Structures are given as structure tokens and as C-alpha cells.
Amino acid sequence: MQGLIGADMLGELAQGAALLAWNRNHRFCGRCGAETQARIGGYKRSCAACGAEHFPRTDPVAIMLTVRQDMCLLGRSPHFAPGMYSCLAGFIEPGETIENAVRRETLEESGIRLGRVAYHASQPWPFPHSLMIGCFGEALNDDIAFDGKELEDCRWFARDEVLTMIAGAHPNGLGVPPNGAIANHLIRAWAEHG
Numbered sequence: 001m002q003g004l005i006g007a008d009m010l011g012e013l014a015q016g017a018a019l020l021a022w023n024r025n026h027r028f029c030g031r032c033g034a035e036t037q038a039r040i041g042g043y044k045r046s047c048a049a050c051g052a053e054h055f056p057r058t059d060p061v062a063i064m065l066t067v068r069q070d071m072c073l074l075g076r077s078p079h080f081a082p083g084m085y086s087c088l089a090g091f092i093e094p095g096e097t098i099e100n101a102v103r104r105e106t107l108e109e110s111g112i113r114l115g116r117v118a119y120h121a122s123q124p125w126p127f128p129h130s131l132m133i134g135c136f137g138e139a140l141n142d143d144i145a146f147d148g149k150e151l152e153d154c155r156w157f158a159r160d161e162v163l164t165m166i167a168g169a170h171p172n173g174l175g176v177p178p179n180g181a182i183a184n185h186l187i188r189a190w191a192e193h194g
């Protein structure tokens with residue numbers, strides 16, 4: 001994200017970071033508790049005691065840009081850089097579809113109900129081994145009731161205001177996540193191309 005390595009190497013970096021983290025955190029068998037050994041270059045861990053084989057996990061995260069007419073919904077977590085607003089996001093729960101996770105997270109965090117949900121693009125996020133699944137959602141209501149525990153602010157932004165945020169020219173210094181982040185990709189795709 002800070003441009004320290006070329007874009008053509010980001011896939012390898014994500015692969016290495018995710019595999020190293022998974023191997024480091026799965027040294028013992030989840031079934032019997034014995035020590036496991038890495039196999040096939042770290043793509044599997046085997047337990048000699050009970051025969052279980054363990055494979056790298058990927059944690060799916062839904063990240064969504066909610067839109068309504070010429071407005072989009074952005075929020076701020078307390079740990080964000082000053083002035084930065086971004087898409088809402090949350091882990092997809094076991095047994096849940098991507099679409100329902102997008103609707104549930106949006107409702108929980110903002111009080112906005114979604115109708116149509118459409119997949120747009122995805123991004124590996126090896127911190128430690130997530131896959132960000134980027135979607136657009138169409139809002140059915142516009143009265144925000146955000147959850148103050150997760151977000152310190154959440155509001156509608158008009159397209160013109162979002163364009164100034166993307167350009168780094170917002171009068172109050174508000175901005176969006178940097179190039180290379182899927183949130184930036186979603187926000188740009190909507191603001192610049194509708």
C-alpha cells in the first residue's frame with residue numbers, strides 16, 4: 001500500500017505472508033493436540049499421532065459500498081487515519097452467503113437495509129489470511145442508525161464530495177483509503193463511472 005514493492009510482486013507477498021502466518025499458528029493438531037509437521041512446502045500440515053491433515057484457511061470478509069441515488073455510505077473506525085472514511089466491512093459467518101453477509105453487516109453497522117447486492121471484485125488481504133470480497137449494495141432506506149461501538153461516524157456522501165476526497169482536495173481534509181486498497185477501488189468505480 002505504501003508502494004515499497006512493485007505491483008507485480010504483491011501476489012507473491014500475500015501468498016508468503018498468509019502461508020507463514022497459517023503455519024506459525026497451526027503447529028499443533030486441532031483434533032488431538034499433538035505436534036504437526038509441514039508438508040508440500042507448507043501447503044499442508046500433517047499430524048503423525050492421529051493422521052489428520054490440515055490445510056491453509058482463508059477467511060472471507062465482505063466489504064461493501066452502499067449506494068442510493070447519487071449518494072454512497074461511508075464510515076469511520078476510531079483507528080482510521082484522521083479524516084479517512086471507507087466502506088463498511090465484516091467477516092462472513094459460517095453458513096452465510098456473501099449477499100446475506102453484506103446485508104447483515106450493513107444493517108448492524110449502519111441501520112441501512114439493502115436490496116440488490118452485486119459482486120464487483122476481490123482482494124487477498126494476508127493480515128493474517130483474509131480474502132476481501134468487494135460488493136455494491138442498493139439501500140432501501142436512508143435513515144442511518146450507526147453502531148457507536150464499531151464506528152465513530154457513518155454518513156451519506158454525495159458523488160461530488162467523494163470525487164474531491166479521491167483527488168485529495170476535500171475542503172475539510174477528508175479522504176478515502178489509498179490506491180491499491182479494494183475500498184479505494186469500489187469507491188472509485190462508483191464515483192467515476194457510476
Ligand SMILES: [Zn+2]
Nearest residue numbers: 029032047050
Ligand atoms: Zn492429531
